[in-house]
Amino acid sequence: MIHLYQHFVAYGAEVIGAWSTEGYQFTRSHSVIDNKFVGLVLDHHTQPEMTITRITGWLDQIKPGLLEKLN
Numbered sequence: 001m002i003h004l005y006q007h008f009v010a011y012g013a014e015v016i017g018a019w020s021t022e023g024y025q026f027t028r029s030h031s032v033i034d035n036k037f038v039g040l041v042l043d044h045h046t047q048p049e050m051t052i053t054r055i056t057g058w059l060d061q062i063k064p065g066l067l068e069k070l071n
Contacts, residue, residue: 001031005038015039017062023050 008015018036021029024043031038040058042051 001037001039001041005031016065017058019054019058019061023047 005015015038017039018033019040020036021032024041025046029037029041031041040054042054044051
């Protein structure tokens, strides 16, 4: 994920969709900047029950910003 993030930022993209690391169990990740993932992370192996909740929460978070960009 960090590679895509860095690529788009290098070309001047405004990246939205940073996601809290709260509730994830991991030792380290290159995709964490300022204590947030650079995008939505889904853990199908150890937390599959959280997938729908995380997708819904992430979409609720980014929707206002996306709609604002369209206006």
